[in-house]
Amino acid sequence: MDISSEPQTPDRADTRLGAPLLSVRDLTTRLAVESGVVQAVRGVSWDIYPGEILGIVGESGSGKSVSVSSLLRLLPSPPAIVSGSVMYNGQDLLTLPERRMRRIRGQEISMIFQDPMTSFNPVKTIGSQISEAIRVHHRSVSRRAARARAIELLGMVGVPSPEGRYKQFPHEYSGGMRQRAMIAMAMANQPKLIIADEPTTALDVTIQAQVLEILQLAQRETNAAIVLITHDLGLIAELADRVLVMYAGKVVESAPVMELFRQPRHPYTLSLLGSLPRLDVELDHLVSIPGQPPSLTNPPPGCAFYLRCKMSDGRERCWQEEPALLSIGAGPRSAACHFSDEMDGLAQSVTETTGVDVRAGKE
Numbered sequence: 458m459d460i461s462s463e464p465q466t467p468d469r470a471d472t473r474l475g476a477p478l479l480s481v482r483d484l485t486t487r488l489a490v491e492s493g494v495v496q497a498v499r500g501v502s503w504d505i506y507p508g509e510i511l512g513i514v515g516e517s518g519s520g521k522s523v524s525v526s527s528l529l530r531l532l533p534s535p536p537a538i539v540s541g542s543v544m545y546n547g548q549d550l551l552t553l554p555e556r557r558m559r560r561i562r563g564q565e566i567s568m569i570f571q572d573p574m575t576s577f578n579p580v581k582t583i584g585s586q587i588s589e590a591i592r593v594h595h596r597s598v599s600r601r602a603a604r605a606r607a608i609e610l611l612g613m614v615g616v617p618s619p620e621g622r623y624k625q626f627p628h629e630y631s632g633g634m635r636q637r638a639m640i641a642m643a644m645a646n647q648p649k650l651i652i653a654d655e656p657t658t659a660l661d662v663t664i665q666a667q668v669l670e671i672l673q674l675a676q677r678e679t680n681a682a683i684v685l686i687t688h689d690l691g692l693i694a695e696l697a698d699r700v701l702v703m704y705a706g707k708v709v710e711s712a713p714v715m716e717l718f719r720q721p722r723h724p725y726t727l728s729l730l731g732s733l734p735r736l737d738v739e740l741d742h743l744v745s746i747p748g749q750p751p752s753l754t755n756p757p758p759g760c761a762f763y764l765r766c767k768m769s770d771g772r773e774r775c776w777q778e779e780p781a782l783l784s785i786g787a788g789p790r791s792a793a794c795h796f797s798d799e800m801d802g803l804a805q806s807v808t809e810t811t812g813v814d815v816r817a818g819k820e
């Protein structure tokens with residue numbers, strides 16, 4: 458069986474939230490490399506609703522960045538081969554002519570990357586790049602009005618003396634200030650969706666908190682939905698409404714944030730929660746999950762987490778049969794584990810061994 462082509466069940470629609478803003482179905486991305494074909498994203502399905510913050514979490518290499526780059530068609534083809542559908546406003550972004558796609562990127566869907574140094578053009582001033590981003594999508598806006606709006610946006614995200622800073626180049630900004638300017642640019646056209654890929658990873662801890670506040674402000678100002686990609690479960694707990702956990706190119710669990718922290722339903726999520734640093738103990742590193750994710754050039758036939766899973770322990774079904782992402786209970790929750798109903802006791806033991814109360818989610 459070609460496991461990569463097996464469709465996964467999307468989340469059950471949360472009817473309180475109305476129609477989804479964006480619907481990703483069976484998104485699959487293969488990347489041709491010298492050693493073979495990397496199945497970076499293996500049939501992922503999810504929805505995001507207007508104004509919602511959806512966290513996507515998972516270890517390095519789990520397919521978080523490739524999936525959002527695929528849906529925005531930012532990957533060169535070849536080597537990337539993308540299939541599935543990404544419905545937005547009644548149209549499939551994967552088949553839209555490039556000209557129309559360019560209009561959507563930056564105007565309706567904007568991105569914030571980990572390192573804004575690579576997103577800003579180093580030879581143009583920050584201000585002129587924000588003004589340009591406005592004028593590209595709104596030709597009727599005069600240069601003067603775009604400049605005034607750019608200065609207003611820089612002020613809004615907490616760049617001091619925005620008029621003077623408008624004229625500065627990216628290298629004249631500190632990392633935190635550049636990230637603020639990136640958020641200002643992402644807000645410029647009142648997008649419906651902002652995709653933030655590890656927006657604070659490159660920053661030191663105190664600056665991270667400030668940038669997060671700015672991201673929340675951007676969300677309030679624009680009422681945009683946000684896809685927040687991160688390794689950091691603490692960040693997810695603070696900001697997200699709902700979470701997708703990715704492992705080896707697939708979604709293995711999806712849940713409202715409180716429920717995920719209170720009662721994880723996939724052993725991988727539980728391990729991630731167990732590797733949260735304890736707040737009361739000084740740790741100079743994150744405790745990592747023992748073992749490695751499987752090779753994505755040749756993924757295993759059964760559960761991709763099998764070899765690292767404390768629950769699988771010789772169970773044949775785990776290495777023979779790949780678990781589908783299935784709905785759990787009545788709410789908008791799903792998990793891809795044959796034994797997810799055995800998770801209750803394990804969550805308790807993580808609390809006991811790590812001191813991290815995985816049941817104490819955001820209220």
Ligand SMILES: Nc1ncnc2c1ncn2[C@@H]1O[C@H](COP(=O)(O)OP(=O)(O)OP(=O)(O)O)[C@@H](O)[C@H]1O
Nearest residue numbers: 488490495497516517518519520521522523524753
């Ligand atoms: N340009 C590329 N060529 C070949 N393989 C790639 C390329 N980009 C990503 N990959 C592979 O695709 C898989 C998914 O990578 P991706 O960057 O999406 O992971 P991620 O979860 O975003 O990780 P990180 O948190 O480190 O950014 C990984 O196995 C990665 O090695």
